[in-house]
Amino acid sequence: MKMNTKTSGAIVRAFMIAMLAAAISLLSACGKSSNGAVTGKVNVVTSFYPLYFLANEIGGEDAHVVNLIPAGVEPHDWTPKSRDLITVGDAQLFLYNGAGLEGWLDDFLHGLDSSGKTLTVEASKGIALIQGNPEEENHEEEHEAHGDSDVDPHTWVSPKSALVMAKNVLDAFIQADAVHRSGYEERYASLEAKLAKLDDQFETGLSALPNKNIVVSHQAFGYLARDYGLNQVAIMGLSPEAEPRSQDLLKVVEFVKEHKVKVIFFEELVSDRLAKTLASEAKVETMVLNPLEGLTPQQEKAGDDFITIMERNLQNLRQALQ
Structure with missing residues (x-):
């Protein structure tokens, strides 16, 4: 049967509308709205x-x-x-x-x-x-x-x-x-x-360690230190982008040497430059102590979460404070 252009166009439009309706129905079945919210949850x-x-x-x-x-x-x-x-x-x-x-x-x-x-x-x-x-x-x-x-x-x-x-x-x-x-x-x-x-694990894992001083790049471990008997010494303040003065850096190096601190901790989401510079000056090692402010893409991909990273923090603390 031969169709004129008008009839053919109407059929195409009807088909496209049906396809659009089907797509909307599928999206609704999945439960997601256009703004990312999910219905039913x-x-x-x-x-x-x-x-x-x-x-x-x-x-x-x-x-x-x-x-x-x-x-x-x-x-x-x-x-x-x-x-x-x-x-x-x-x-x-x-x-x-x-x-x-x-x-x-x-x-x-x-x-x-x-x-x-x-x-x-x-x-x-x-x-x-x-x-x-x-x-x-x-x-x-x-x-x-x-x-x-x-x-x-x-x-x-x-x-x-x-x-x-x-x-x-x-x-x-x-x-x-x-x-x-x-x-x-x-x-x-x-x-x-x-x-x-x-x-x-933190209570038993840290209580018997001979050393209690942790030197960190960012003053993010106050609650950990308070709750488990540690002493936090920070290179930078509460904000990791705050720049310390040269005399403050010297005091940290002196503290590390005087108290025989073995490790300076740094974190993964901010620059490790200062921590590694001070560690080199004091002739000590560096290790990660993660403040868990966020995951890296690599940690996400590996399936890490709050629990696994905190367990890793404990391992690093125990190694550093022996």
Whole structure:
């Protein structure tokens, strides 16, 4: 049968519309909307990796978790974009560390829809915060890097603090999505057991070591030091990009020599130049002590997570403090 051009065009348009409808149907079946939110699950956004880990562990199959900061990016160097505001605004739950870590937080929260669709939760709530920055007078720029340079924001580096944060995340999930409470509580119990085991490993693994001084590139291990009887000496302050003065560097070298420190620790997401220079000057080794502010792409690919990296931190500490 011969068709005219008008009839043929109508058939083509009808076919394209049918194909588009099928594609939309397929996307709906997969559960994803155009903005990345997933229907049928609680949509959660986290401000950085440790919270992403806790939220994934507790949320499980009932949650869709998105982390704002990509792998390999140091949180101190990151600021949100307008698309991040949209992502958080479309979520039911936004988890942030607090304690001054997210210097951009106040302006960001003010930019959210005032209708209050997104529940915002400070994960560090309830942790006894470490007040005061002993290097503050040398690092005035930290006021910009952190909301409040008088508070150490690096709560998560201690398993004891991570246990508190995990409970806060559980409570947030239950508040945002009470229907799946039993699933959240079951997965939280499993996570709590892992973190409690990690806490015990740090307690027993560090308590009997003869040396307690750790020299680190970035003052990120205050909670770890407080909770497990260590003494932290930092090359740089609370913000890893703060530049120390030459006299401060000399004091660190003198401390290393005087106290027979064997290792200077550096971290992977910031430059190791200063740590390696001082280690060379003091004739000691360098090792990684990871503050877990984020994973590298290589760590992501290898399947590393908060637990495996903290276990590696413990191994390195034990080796350095023998």
